[in-house]
Amino acid sequence: MIETQLWHPVIASHQVRDEPVACALLGQALVLWREQGHDGARVHAWADRCPHRGAQLSLGRVLTGLHGARLECPYHGWQFGASGRCQHVPAAPDFVPPAGHAATVFEAREHHGLVWVRLQTPVEALAAGLVDPPAFAPGNDAAWRQVLCGPYELDTSAPRLVENFLDLSHFGFVHEGWLGERSHAQVHAGAVEEGEAGLVVRDARAWQPRAFAGADAGAWMAYRYDVPHPYAAILRKDATEGDPVSNAIALFIRPDGHERCTAWFAMATQGDSATDQELVAFQDSVFAQDRPVVESQSPRALPIGRSAPATEVHGPADRVSSTYRRYLLRLGIELGTC
Template identity: 45%
Template sequence: MNEANFAHPVLDAQALGEVPLAVRLLAEDYVLWRDASGMPCAARDRCPHRGTKLSLGRVCEGQIECPYHGWRFDGAGRCTQIPALPSFTPSDSHALSPLRVLQAHGLLWLQLDGGVNLPRFDGEADAKLRKLNVGPYDVATSAPRIVENFLDLAHFGFVHEGWLGDRGHTSLDDYRVQSTATGFVASGCRAWQPQSNRLSTEGSWVDYRYEVMAPYTAVLTKLPQLQDGYRDEIALFVCPVEPEKSRVWFRMAVTDHDSSDEELSAFQHTIFTQDQPVLESQVPRRLPVSGGEVHCAADRSSAAYRRFLLECGISFGIC
């Protein structure tokens, strides 16, 4: 198993309309378009004829047309038309190799190889929770660095002072890390937060639960103790664009039905843009899994994540 066996988010579902769009994943270029029925399709962004980028072309009746010689391909990858030879029936050798496109959590996901399912996000199925995507953010660091930061509680009082933490409450309680069939769970996490969510009016202790179920995906559940019935579930979905470049989305499933989309997005935007310059400053940008950094007991979720990457055979974004 390796990173190619997992589904990866590449695009907001609503962004794909009537024109083809280029995306980049695992240092390769792909093109997405919608067929005549509106279903998303994908292939490598390269015409098999002369290597032209198909994303520079157009979509005609659900088929993607190469901008160079007008060759057309349907959603199954078959070449249906070569304008220079109207009576010629293209063979399988003229076809594209289509990729599986999945739509979930407001995003389009590419599955390059194998049959690993999409990451689970329990908040998606809870009708009581409001759903919202925030992002994407283009970040100049590796996907594993971003996930590891998401799992880290010890930075709250410094990077997010006045929001998710303060310098008077930096000590962490012991927490538990337990392996699962698809990754691991970190539970028993607790942090003092001046403003745990947009509706917070006073500081409170917040219980955190993290779950990692794919190499570049993690989900947290927050339960503020002073806000009865309030619950946040936030998923981090990272597209590994290059070994040291990533695209990030947050999928929020929250109890807050009073705030506007803009207000909820602004809160999450503030938190992540506090993280981003720190993430982009880390050297090396690829996550060291074989030494080179020192650790302490507060880093047990980080240690579990690094082991998980090695167990999954991940090589993209690590060193």
């Protein structure tokens, strides 16, 4: 299953502090904890199960001392070092635990304000864009400001949510008065390219009466989309004329099952006078408009024709979503598709 070989966001970084935190990924219970060190505070992701008697390690505590950081089991106090191997058994202090006395360790990284976890090392070479967590670097200029929005928990599949994010033609109906107008429903789907780094959409355009949190007038917006991961997409948009504001928004999704997911939006903006709180409130409002429609779609899994002919028809404005479905089919994505 390729999904276990991909990096997925599991929780916001700021939620993992001094105590272990429980979460889950693709049905695997995880414990996340931080190791304070000279090179910063590294985050660890392990199976949330002590190898001794199966207690949840997330109910334990993080210890710091001369021997480095350790995670202590809440049941018998066994202490596990950063490598996952047991370092101390209080009931038998002279016992030297063998290598097999160890927690199950998964790879973990932090990017874009999120903790990313990969459950399985790839068994075969992945496409270049899937080796690491998706990149999101709208610019090196310090004027770019970044804000994390979410989490948003939904009763729909991750691919359905990505496709909604890539869809311009719903703006005038779902987001009327915010991101679109019925009287300006026509869109330019742009040019779509598919390669080793995923999908790239260039020269897409849509009219928006309020294209960003601080906007007070409408404008034609130029869109560029990147889809570097089956459950992630990045949008860069700029006004085609006269507007000093630039925005980039990354959608990162944790698949929670075939028909459930949790999403975060990493927002980067330049020249926008809105506060961080206003940016979050704007994204919350836009997403609240999307939620009932996306959750109403049937089936909740995205029909890509993996095991049978796809059950949905397409229009001229659906070029991007059609290419995205072929991309999922090529990768062999099963979770959230049908």
